[in-house]
Amino acid sequence: MWRDAWLxxxxxxxxxxxxxxxxxxxxxxxxxxxxxFAFSFGPQRSQLANSAPGLFWLAxxxxxxxxxxxxxxxxxxxxxxxxxxxxxxxxxxxxxxxMMALSVELVLLEILLIxxxxxxxxxxxxxxxILVSSCLLAALGLSAVSVLYGALSGExxxxxxxxxxxxxxxxxxVLIAGVRSFQAALEHGAGLGGRWVGVLAVFSVVYxxxxxxxxxxxxxx
Amino acid sequence: MAPAIHxxxxxxxxxxxxxxxxxxxxxxxxxxSAVLGANGAGKTSLLxxxxxxxxxxxxxxxxxxxxxxxxxxxxxxxVGLLGHxxxxxxxxxxxENLVFALRAARLDPTRAEPALERVGIQxxxxxxxMGQLSAGQQRRVGLxxxxxxxxxxxxxxxxxxxxxxxARTLLxxxxxxxxxxxxxxxxxxxxxxxxxxxxxxxxTMAGGVVIDNQPGLRKPPGASHVA
Numbered sequence: 001m002w003r004d005a006w007l008x009x010x011x012x013x014x015x016x017x018x019x020x021x022x023x024x025x026x027x028x029x030x031x032x033x034x035x036x037f038a039f040s041f042g043p044q045r046s047q048l049a050n051s052a053p054g055l056f057w058l059a060x061x062x063x064x065x066x067x068x069x070x071x072x073x074x075x076x077x078x079x080x081x082x083x084x085x086x087x088x089x090x091x092x093x094x095x096x097x098x099m100m101a102l103s104v105e106l107v108l109l110e111i112l113l114i115x116x117x118x119x120x121x122x123x124x125x126x127x128x129x130i131l132v133s134s135c136l137l138a139a140l141g142l143s144a145v146s147v148l149y150g151a152l153s154g155e156x157x158x159x160x161x162x163x164x165x166x167x168x169x170x171x172x173x174v175l176i177a178g179v180r181s182f183q184a185a186l187e188h189g190a191g192l193g194g195r196w197v198g199v200l201a202v203f204s205v206v207y208x209x210x211x212x213x214x215x216x217x218x219x220x221x
Numbered sequence: 222m223a224p225a226i227h228x229x230x231x232x233x234x235x236x237x238x239x240x241x242x243x244x245x246x247x248x249x250x251x252x253x254s255a256v257l258g259a260n261g262a263g264k265t266s267l268l269x270x271x272x273x274x275x276x277x278x279x280x281x282x283x284x285x286x287x288x289x290x291x292x293x294x295x296x297x298x299x300v301g302l303l304g305h306x307x308x309x310x311x312x313x314x315x316x317e318n319l320v321f322a323l324r325a326a327r328l329d330p331t332r333a334e335p336a337l338e339r340v341g342i343q344x345x346x347x348x349x350x351m352g353q354l355s356a357g358q359q360r361r362v363g364l365x366x367x368x369x370x371x372x373x374x375x376x377x378x379x380x381x382x383x384x385x386x387x388a389r390t391l392l393x394x395x396x397x398x399x400x401x402x403x404x405x406x407x408x409x410x411x412x413x414x415x416x417x418x419x420x421x422x423x424x425t426m427a428g429g430v431v432i433d434n435q436p437g438l439r440k441p442p443g444a445s446h447v448a
Contacts, residue, residue: 004325011321015312018350076310082274083308087325088298 001093008089008097012074013104021070022105030063030109034116045122052121053182056113057175060138063109064171065164068146071102072153072163081219091216095147099211102143110135127185130193134181134200138174141204145170148211151218173203225250225405226271226374230280231289233270240266242429243280248422250373253396253406253439255420257413263429264409265304268376271407273297285373298326301372303380307363311352315342315362318351322366336369337362340391356383364388368395375399377408381415393419397439 016022037055041047075081114131117123125131149166177199184193224247233241241263248254256264269275271284273293282289287296302308309318319333337347340361351359360383367375375396381389396406396419410416417423420437 007321007324011310011313014317015310018312074310077306077308079304079306079308080310082269082272082304083302083322084325085274086272086297086300086302087322088294088327089325 001090001096004090004093005096005100008094009100009104010097012071012098012101015074016070016101016105022067026063026066026070026105027109027112029066030059030113031116033059033062034113034120038120048121049123049186052117052123053179053186055121056117056182057178059113059116060106060110060178061142061168061171061175064106064142064146065167067102067105067109067143068150068163068167069160071098071143071146072150074098085219091219092212094219095151095211095215096208098147099140099143099208102146103139106139106143107136110139123186125185126187127193130181130197131185134178134185134193134197137197137200137204138178141174141200141207142171144204144207144211148207148215148218151215173199177203224248225285226407227281227283228270229282231270231277231282232279233266233275234278235266235275239278240429241270244270244426244429244431246424246431246434248405248407250403250405251400252422253400253420253437254408254422254424255413255416255437256407256409256424256426257411257416258409258426262426264426265378266429267426268302268304268378268407268409271374272300272302272376274302299373300376301367301370301374302376302378303360303363303367304378305382307351307359309351309359309362309366312350314348314350315354315365316347318362319366319369323369326370328370332369333365336365339368340365341388357385357388360384361388364392364395367399371399371402371404373404375404375406375408377406379410379412380408381410381412389415 034055038048041051145167149163153162153166177196181193181196184196226246226248228244228246230243230245231241232239232243244267256267258264270277270282270289273289273296277289284296285299289296315337316333319337320330323330323332337343342358342361342365346354346358351362380392384392400406408416418438421439423435423437424431425433
């Protein structure tokens with residue numbers, strides 16, 4: 001399983017590095033969202049700083065939907081997917097590999113967004129441990145949901161519109177826990193933030209397990 | 222000896238439509254079969270059934286000892302399918318595609334380069350993303366993958382399409398080599414003049430069933446058992 005996972009992760013990252021869709025489309029989209037949020041709140045520093053956690057996680061969620069579409073598109077044409085199915089890859093390994101590749105991309109996006117909120121929203125991070133751990137766990141959870149629901153939306157011609165409708169309600173716990181842990185990282189450091197980081201960890205474990213168990217059946221059907 | 226491919230009243234349903242409505246077919250190792258028929262006759266569906274990509278809804282289907290009702294995934298490792306689309310990742314180079322496929326299939330990735338050279342994909346072409354190659358060149362890469370993987374069942378969907386005369390000659394050579402090596406080759410075609418010389422069986426389909434099954438022009442090295 002892990003061997004196939006590394007193979008698939010390497011394939012997805014190589015394709016993404018060559019196509020540069022993430023670099024030229026998804027990352028600029030995320031930054032654009034942050035700028036628009038900043039413009040909509042005006043120049044008041046306190047208001048910007050107070051709303052920064054929510055805006056960070058909303059920008060991340062919207063961008064994740066684009067990454068999810070992209071991750072599915074990397075699988076290629078129906079003929080490419082059939083050709084790959086003939087190679088005998090372990091479906092659980094394929095799921096994990098896609099999840100790993102997407103997690104790497106999401107972590108890069110999170111770094112960019114954190115820098116964005118620091119400079120645009122004038123926030124001061126008190127507990128980097130809380131912020132980094134919540135971002136890493138959210139990247140894992142969101143990538144698991146993206147790959148799972150990407151497979152669920154399958155060959156649907158409405159995938160571009162169906163995927164956000166399927167994904168965003170499922171990702172609501174990440175938004176809530178992410179905002180709370182981000183607030184904790186800005187204000188009090190550990191304590192309450194740790195509980196919300198725990199929620200993100202449970203979310204990641206549950207959806208990773210679901211993906212490992214269901215991905216093969218979703219691809220077959 | 223039991224035939225390597227054995228279909229009896231095999232039914233495949235897509236949506237609610239039976240794309241294969243009771244196919245009977247027996248093919249031995251080392252055989253080359255041409256499948257002819259009009260559009261919608263069921264040729265491509267037959268290949269997808271033989272690849273283990275679609276479930277058999279009725280009848281019997283056994284390939285290389287694997288029951289297609291229960292062991293489709295175990296069969297797939299032994300099957301190579303070259304469809305209308307070569308089935309490669311457009312952003313990757315031909316060699317990268319082959320190396321990924323060989324590693325995924327737990328085969329030696331060093332087989333990639335000789336296979337690509339054999340089909341004439343080398344030098345600048347080998348370092349060009351698949352999406353920028355012509356349809357014929359992509360087909361050649363698809364053939365190289367078959368050559369490198371050496372599956373026991375070769376399924377070719379209109380293999381001559383988009384190939385130039387040199388590549389068509391090469392295709393004939395590769396098919397003959399595979400069959401002599403014991404592989405089972407099944408090729409669909411709309412061009413009987415191209416496919417008949419390389420086939421020892423000519424199967425005609427219509428309406429999702431086999432309506433005719435005759436000897437072809439190729440003389441196989443071994444005996445061929447056909448129902």
